[in-house]
Amino acid sequence: MVQMSGVGLRYPEGEGAALSGIDLALAPGSFSWLLGPSGAGKSSLLRLMSLSLRATEGEVVVLDTRIAQLKRSGFPALRRRIGVVFQDYRLLPHLSVYENAALPLRIQGLTEARLAADIREILRWVGLLERADSPPAALSGGEQQRLAIARAVVSRPALLVADEPTGNLDATQARRVIALLREMHRMGTTVIIATHSEALPEEYPAPTLRLAAGRLVSHG
Amino acid sequence: MAEGRRLKGRDPLGLRRALADRLLPALVAAMALLAAFALAGADGAGRLAERWQQGEAGQLLLQLPRDAAPEPVLAQLSALPGVVSVAAVPDERLRQLLAPWLGEVPSLPLPQMLAITLRTEADQVALLEAVQGIPGAQLELRSEAVRLAMRLAEGLGTLSLAMLALIGLVGAALVAVATRAGIAARGETIQILHELGARDADIASRFAARLAWLCTLGALAGLAIAIPALWFLAMQALPVVLARDAVASDLPWPLLALLPPAGALIGWGTAWITLRLWLRRLP
Ligand SMILES: Nc1ncnc2c1ncn2[C@@H]1O[C@H](COP(=O)(O)OP(=O)(O)OP(=O)(O)O)[C@@H](O)[C@H]1O
Ligand SMILES: [Mg+2]
Numbered sequence: 001m002v003q004m005s006g007v008g009l010r011y012p013e014g015e016g017a018a019l020s021g022i023d024l025a026l027a028p029g030s031f032s033w034l035l036g037p038s039g040a041g042k043s044s045l046l047r048l049m050s051l052s053l054r055a056t057e058g059e060v061v062v063l064d065t066r067i068a069q070l071k072r073s074g075f076p077a078l079r080r081r082i083g084v085v086f087q088d089y090r091l092l093p094h095l096s097v098y099e100n101a102a103l104p105l106r107i108q109g110l111t112e113a114r115l116a117a118d119i120r121e122i123l124r125w126v127g128l129l130e131r132a133d134s135p136p137a138a139l140s141g142g143e144q145q146r147l148a149i150a151r152a153v154v155s156r157p158a159l160l161v162a163d164e165p166t167g168n169l170d171a172t173q174a175r176r177v178i179a180l181l182r183e184m185h186r187m188g189t190t191v192i193i194a195t196h197s198e199a200l201p202e203e204y205p206a207p208t209l210r211l212a213a214g215r216l217v218s219h220g
Numbered sequence: 221m222a223e224g225r226r227l228k229g230r231d232p233l234g235l236r237r238a239l240a241d242r243l244l245p246a247l248v249a250a251m252a253l254l255a256a257f258a259l260a261g262a263d264g265a266g267r268l269a270e271r272w273q274q275g276e277a278g279q280l281l282l283q284l285p286r287d288a289a290p291e292p293v294l295a296q297l298s299a300l301p302g303v304v305s306v307a308a309v310p311d312e313r314l315r316q317l318l319a320p321w322l323g324e325v326p327s328l329p330l331p332q333m334l335a336i337t338l339r340t341e342a343d344q345v346a347l348l349e350a351v352q353g354i355p356g357a358q359l360e361l362r363s364e365a366v367r368l369a370m371r372l373a374e375g376l377g378t379l380s381l382a383m384l385a386l387i388g389l390v391g392a393a394l395v396a397v398a399t400r401a402g403i404a405a406r407g408e409t410i411q412i413l414h415e416l417g418a419r420d421a422d423i424a425s426r427f428a429a430r431l432a433w434l435c436t437l438g439a440l441a442g443l444a445i446a447i448p449a450l451w452f453l454a455m456q457a458l459p460v461v462l463a464r465d466a467v468a469s470d471l472p473w474p475l476l477a478l479l480p481p482a483g484a485l486i487g488w489g490t491a492w493i494t495l496r497l498w499l500r501r502l503p
Contacts (some may be wrong), residue, residue: 052415054503079417090412094234103232107418 001025001063001159001190002049008057009044009214018044019214022058026192031185033201034194036062036211042194043087043163045088049192050084050161051075063158080108083157083189085165087149091136097147098123098132104155122150125175125180141168149177153184158185166200178204232413233423235430238405244398244431248438248487249445251391252479256446257386259479261452262380263472271372280347281309283332285356290332293354300346302339331344388486395431395490402427403498414502424495428488436488439480447476 001027017040026032036042047053048060051067052206060067063081068109070078083104084173091100099106101123123129126146128139136144145168152160162181166174178193178200185191192209201208210218282297284290290308295308314330338344351359403410413423454466 050415052503076417076419079415082417084415090415092232092234092409092412094237094409095232099232103413104416107413107416107422139272194423 001028001030002086002192003061004048004055004058006058007055007060008138009048009053010056011039017214018096019048019055020057022216023217024209024216026190028190029185030190031182031206032192033208034168034192034197034211035196035198035208036194038196038212040090040211040212042196042211044214045131046084046161046163046192046194049159050082051079052084052136080155081158083152083155083160085145085148085160085162086154087163087167087194089136090120091144091147091151093136096135096140097128100136100147101128101154103151108155114201122154126150126177142170142173145169146173146177149180153180156184156187157189160189162191164195165193174200182196198212231426233406233407233409233426235402235426238403239398239427239430239434244394244434244443245438247394248391248435252395252439252442252483253446253449254405255387255479255482256443256450256476258380258383258387259472259475260450262377262448265373265376265380269370278282280336280338280344281360282336282351283358283360284332284354286331287354288332288354290334293334293357296354297334297336297347297350298428300350301422302338302346307321308332308442309335326489331396332376377400388482391435391483392490395435395487396453398429398434399427399491399494402430403495411502414499420496420499423499427495428492431491432484432488435483436480439483441492443476443479447471 004022004024006153007019007022008017022045026045034042034045048055049062051062054067063078065074065078093104095103098119102115102119107119120129120132123132126149128143128147128150131143134147136147139147145165149162149165152162160181165181166177169177181191182204183191193200208218209216282293284293294308297303309332311330314333336347338347346358351357392491410423414420450471451466454470458464458466458470
């Protein structure tokens, strides 16, 4: 589902490599944790998987596609099969909660009639149905995070990449979100979740990748 | 509620606010006003030239060899459609006309001249064909004065074409600047849509559609000012130049009607190219 060999990443403005010598494989339908202290490179690694960054070294394969060989015109279709929860949410400020959640389906070209039921269902799951017409700015941090999660899962992606999806949630909400992500996994989605919380992996044991200073220190 | 959602859904980039409908349409309106004047200038020069040419077309001269018999030619040409009259120019009249160049030389053998009056310029074709069949006949189509006037009109036409091109370029530059401002305001949003899998073409066409619309608005506003202004000019100028009052058909309506679509095209194309170039920097 995702394979990396000898992958390194240097940011244009960064000094030194953010990632180096990464070898990993996520099996199709797997559920994995990505752990590591702040600055270890978790977000950077997930950005390589979600195709919002290109590796500066090594080979990345996502959804059976070699990224280095992929033509520019091939990226959008591949990105639509990947759900992303950004660490900083990246909601669109001028769209309502409803429209933010609907964005991936609109990008796929679905009509209002075909997407409305899915949007309502996912907003109900994350507890935001009553806020459907609010702008994101009117939501609390935790509510914005739940909206970001709703947007990531609404298109039932083949690969779900979540960067600190529970960082701003209380314990109950966090459990609800993890339950949702595990439900996605149960339905066949490959899921990887970055967190610096050690408690969650203990509560929900699963294969764990550990990053430290841009290197993978354990895998499995 | 559903209606509001759908409307917002059509503007995921928030372009209605990022590219507001004030400054750009106002600037485009000014460009459209200039373009309308350039078009009217070119059209006016063209019509004037046409008129001179037609006036002259009524006064064609046909030269026949000295020894040719003019009567059959007279009969043949008179029968042509569009020919109002054909008459031999008397020798004395010809000598009178040529005196300034040749002096008084009664012995000089002169060619025979026929003066032909046509109804309209379009009738020249039949005449030209007929003349080709007459041995030794030469048709003097245009006088030097008309040729000069034509060249002047052509020059004016070229000048207004150059002006139009310049106006188009400045308009495109305006659109490019506005598009860049829109990108600056919505860069983050564009990146998010890009990362969610929106195609470059989808993002670019949203900007392009918005700018095409703003340019159309501007061009319409420009026309709304240009048409009364041109009408006023026509009312002032026509009684002097053509000795008659202006009528509605004196304004170049089809050309003016092209301004809004031309504005839309410039807006669309420029925004499209600007966006596509910018999007290429994203991974
Ligand atoms: N856009 C950037 N430009 C330059 N350097 C960057 C950029 N983003 C991240 N870095 C650097 O790359 C390294 C890894 O950052 P990253 O955001 O991947 O860490 P992280 O593990 O996600 O941290 P956190 O737990 O705080 O989110 C850090 O040293 C950071 O300074
Ligand atoms: Mg991070």
